[in-house]
Amino acid sequence: MNKQSWRNNNREGRMGNGYTVAVLSLAVCFLTINTNAQQKVSTGKPMTAFDSTEVRQLFFSALREKTVENLKHASELFERVIQTDPRNDASLYELANLKKIQNAYADAQPLLERAVAIKPDNEWYWAALADSYEKSNNISKLENVFDQLIRINPNKPEYYYDKANAYTILKRYDDALKAYDQVEQITGPTDDLLGSRQKIYLKQGKIDKAAADIEKAITDNPGQIRYYLLLAEIYNSNGLSDKALKVLQQAEKVDNSNGMAHLALADIYRDKKNTDLSFKELTLAFAAPEVAIDQKIRIITGYYPKFPDPNAKGSALELSRILTLAHPADSKAFAIYGDMLLQNDKLKEAKAAYKKSLELDDKIYAVHEQLVRVELSQNDLDGALKDGENALSLFPNQAWINYLVGVAYAQKKDFGKALGYVKNATSLEIQDKELLSLSFSLLGDCYHDLKNNKSSDEAYDKALAVNPDNAYTLNNYAYYLSLRNEALEKAAQMSARSNQLQPNTASFEDTYAWILFMQKKYADAKIWMEKALSHDKENSAVKYEHYGDILFNLGNTDDAVQNWKKAKGYGEQSPVLERKINEKKYIQ
Incomplete structure (x- = not known):
């Protein structure tokens, strides 16, 4: 059972242990101390003037300790007050609150029960007791507490709502509905009441009753689409999709521009396997700015599991295009559009979309990385360097962008600069095995081109230690060893493995053929070279x-x-x- 579910969300601000309650409790304390001076302790012995003065001093000392958050000492002082004056309700209340702060709700309950027994008309005491019962899941005792709160403050709707919620948890549904009737006498009909009653009716299985209430709301407010949506949801979630469809079609006639109605229709058509109508309604919903962009993005990403199906990719692309029209000032719209363009192999358009996204908001790292990846795919090395270094000015500790800039410098044959960025990548990321493998492999390539064979071999060995099945690393390492006529047996093993991992790759087959040639295995070399030539485009x-x-x-x-x-x-x-x-x- 959810301990929080019985309460309205705003109770903590209304009757919690916050600053307002603390201030109000001081006024209660002054009144309590003054009146208790004339009361008797439980032994029957009258309090003396000395007792009254001591209680007052202890109480204010306890408040000071509470203010400076010395809770242990404050608790001790409140306990001393209660020992001297067992009917000091203010100290009982304050001590109970300290117990609650420490999550000792079971200890707080008897203190609050004593406080309300002494001062049965104190609203704050009853509210604190309700909170204590709720936190300790003592729901059965809440009915009396809310009865008392309603007795004290009969025009406060929240108490009736809270009482109804407690009844709901106890499955006393008819009693909950009666509590809502009492709320309506105070507030009149409201959407909160309508929604609360719907939950009860549905728990009781009274779908017709739930629907009748909403139909009345539609009759009274025919232009309010939210009631149509609520009624359609009730029908659809209870297997009455045909009724739901009719309600939504009626809503569409009332307001054809309502995005949420189109979204609901799309769901129903999808469930009915009418893909064309479902997508049509989705496009209308996406064109509506009032439908939240995050909800739309979740729908687009819902197509991912269907990729690489071209229809799924095409649908996601069209929806993301519409998204940019409905939300032209939101960077997320252009970011997801760029992703969908990339999925559809439209690199030029994807690059433009990512740039637009960054113009709107350059604080989204993933967009920077995607842009640089696209530029590298297009062999736009100058663009990759410019945008990559711009990304690093904003996100200097991102390992992948360091690696990508290193790739761009390596492809421009500036191996010295490439080394610096790729070394940064290996120092910034020690968990991402893919990145580490790629980075050490690139270091091996760079060191080879700089004629530093020792460092090149060490880097390749590190790359293979992270990922022994990196086919490109195996191929390059093997090829460079063969060029130096060194460790040919190791080179042959690595090259053979690369061809197992990625068969029919001409460059890998060429490497293996060349190693066999260096080993003077000419007949085998001929077979592998002919494979390479057959696969060479x-x-x-x-x-x-x-x-x-x-x-x-x-x-x-x-x-x-x-x-x-x-x-x-x-x-x-x-x-x-x-x-x-x-x-x-x-x-x-």
Whole structure:
């Protein structure tokens, strides 16, 4: 049972332990102390003037300790007051509040029960006792408490609501409805009352009764769409979708621009498997600015599980486009539009959407990262560097953007700068294995191009320690070892693994063929090079030169020369290739 469910949300501000109650309790305390001077303690012995003075001093000392939050000492002083004057209701109340602050509600209850017994007309005492019963889940005792609060303040609707909520928890539904009838006598008909009664009727299974109340509200207020929506929800949630549809169609005639009505219709059509009508209603709902943008974004992201289905991607894209028209000043609209454009391979348009999102709000890191990723995909290295470094000025400790800027510098052959950014990425993120693997692999590439083989090998080893199955790292590391004619057996194992992980990749097959060639396994090298050529979409000059080298070492000089000439025709201009062709022999 939810301990909070019986109360109205505003009770804490109304009768809680806040500043207002503390101030009001002081007035209660003054009155209590003055009158108690004439009362008798439980032993029957009359209080003396000395007793009264001591009580007053102890009480104000306790209040001072409470004010400076010395709760333990304050509690001790209030207890001493109660020992001297057991009928000091103000001290009972204050001590109970201190118990409640420490979540000792069971200890607070008897103190408050004594306080209300002494001062049965004190509204604050009863309210505190109600709170204590509620917090300790002693719901059955709440009826009497609210009866007393209503007796003291009969025109306060909140007490009737709270009493009704307690009845609801106790499943005394008819009593709850009677309490709501009493509220209506004070406030007249309200939406809160209507909604509260609906919950009771539905718990009782009285759908017709719930519907009748709302139909009356519609008759009295035919232009208020919220009543149509409420009635449709009751019907739809209870399996009466046809009735719900008719109500919403009626609402649509009353106000065709109401986005929430279109949204509800979209749900019903979707449940009825009418995809076209459902999407049509969604587009109308998305065009309505009053429908919250976050709700619309949740609908768009609901399409994600259906990707890469082109219909799902197309629908999400259209809805996100409409979103930007309905919310042209909201950066989130353009951010999600950029995401959907990216999903539909519209990189140029996605880049523009992300830039617009950042113009509206540049404090959303994810948009910066997406923009730089798009620019790298377009090979817009200058744009990636500009926007990436701008992102780092706002988010210097984001590892991924450091890595992406490092990638841009590496692709521009500025390996020194690339190293700095990629090292930052590895120092900022130690949990993201994907990022660490990519970063160490890129460090290996950069060190290789800087002729620092030792650091390059160390970086590749770190990359593979994080992710042993990073196919690109395995391929590059293996290839660079083969170029140096070092650790060829290790290189062969890594290259073979990369081809297992990502088969039919021409560059990986070329690497493996070349390593086999370096191991003088020419027949095997020929098989793998022919695979590489069959999968090559770019007519790589290097691959044809390698194939010629393999053929020559297998004794097929004429075919070797023909492939060397192909390599030259595809753009290879090295002096060594010229010598191979002219001298008709393999030259290292």
